[in-house]
Amino acid sequence: MRALQYRTVGSAPELVDIPTPVPGPGEVLLRVTAAGVCHSDQFIMDLPEEQYIYGLPLTLGHEGAGTVESWGAGVTGLQVGDSMLVYGPWGCGRCYTCAQGHENYCEVAAAQGIAPPGLGAPGAMAEFILVDDPRHLVPLGDLDPVASVSLTDAGLTPYHAIKQSLPKLVPGSTAVVIGVGGLGHVGVQILQALSAATIIAIDTSEQKRALALDVGADHVLAPGEEAEAQIRTLTGGKGATAVFDFVGAPVTTGFASRVVAIGGDIAIVGVGVGTVDVGFFSTPWDAQARAPYWGSRAELMEVVELARVGKIHVEYEQFSLSDGPTAYERLRAGTLRGRAVIVPEGATS
Known part of the structure; x- marks a missing residue:
């Protein structure tokens, strides 16, 4: 599959071909329908080598939407083609804050090597994304994934x-x-x-x-x-x-x-x-x-409902996966109106 990756500290992201991931036990594979571009991406790509901790190569994209393609053993309740948003701040799911639904404040994520997609784990700027657990999926229903993907962070x-x-x-x-x-x-x-x-x-x-x-x-x-x-x-x-x-x-x-x-x-x-x-x-x-950080999965559901009833929307400009590097150039230049959203060629909602 094709993916937009940060591969060398200090360099621009590159479009590359990498193997399509295969979901293991408990995992879900999504066919990506949209991925959002964020200043956080630019922040980590501007870090000097001695401060960069996110691993290389890194498939970018912590705002992701896609349709369910397949899943591993133990996953239930999904159907192929279900349209989903990816809840980004992955936690352990078991500590005290996770038990309250605040995986964004997981107490042990760093110690256990758990990282968000696009910020340590492979992200959504690819044709497919592997999601570690179905609890990190929020149903999108009939909302347009391109217009809605940035709700996962920008919302x-x-x-x-x-x-x-x-x-x-x-x-x-x-x-x-x-x-x-x-x-x-x-x-x-x-x-x-x-x-x-x-x-x-x-x-x-x-x-x-x-x-x-x-x-x-x-x-x-x-x-x-x-x-x-x-x-x-x-x-x-x-x-x-x-x-x-x-x-x-x-x-x-x-x-x-x-x-x-x-x-x-x-x-x-x-x-x-x-x-x-x-x-x-x-x-x-x-x-x-x-200094608040991201939000809970329940809050993402609330944000989706605000969008569903027309109370909020994300202004965005659409780019193809091939034009992903251009989207980051526009982000750095400050010429985007709202958010940049990257859509893999051939993706359908």
Whole structure:
């Protein structure tokens, strides 16, 4: 089968031919119908050799959708052709956090060598993907896999981050979204669907600020000192009830610290190297900062239902598997509208 792989540290991903995997006991093989491109992929491919821990060659793609092709011994309840999304943050399924459904916070995954597809295990940017357990599949039903595949991260990750702050996002509250890219533009929609908050979106790109307005933001701002003053004006001097930073760079986490309100939340969702200093003289009273990671399988089901009823959608541009390297070039250049989705030639939904 053909696959898009990261093969050499510091080099661009390459399209190669590799053997089609055969499912062993408990495993499921999907024929890939779509795979999403993510900044996390670019982040790991930008790591220097001494920091790179994901194995080579690595088939990319932690956002995956496909139809059931076959399965190994012990798997029941599936039919060939079932359309599925792949739940990405694989855990052991047995530890305390996994027992609560939060495999994204599995206590032993790293120690046991369990890695997400595309982030250690072979990912979905191929004609087939091997899924380690049927519990990591979420039925897609009649939703279009190309339009829906990025719900597995670009939908799930902001949903998980926002859901934790919903008790504070009451009428009169304000939510600030920093970065209106692949995750941020879905975050705006989730805030609109689930909360009564006024939504302020911030991005350096005029096109992405326009996208934010298209998907439901109440106000859009370019970053900088004027934006800080404008947020204070829009909130009557109080600041933001919750700030969702989908960039995670030092400049954005610093901005978040300066605009958050007393008792407010800061969620650093982006995979930059920015941090937030929480302390007596660095943040408002009782402000909280957290770094949420991905989301639970149950939350992915909830995200799919939001999409099914038309409350959220992912803006995307489609690329063939052969054009996968071009998709990553566009990602780095910042010229994508929403998400890039890669579809193997000949794939059908």
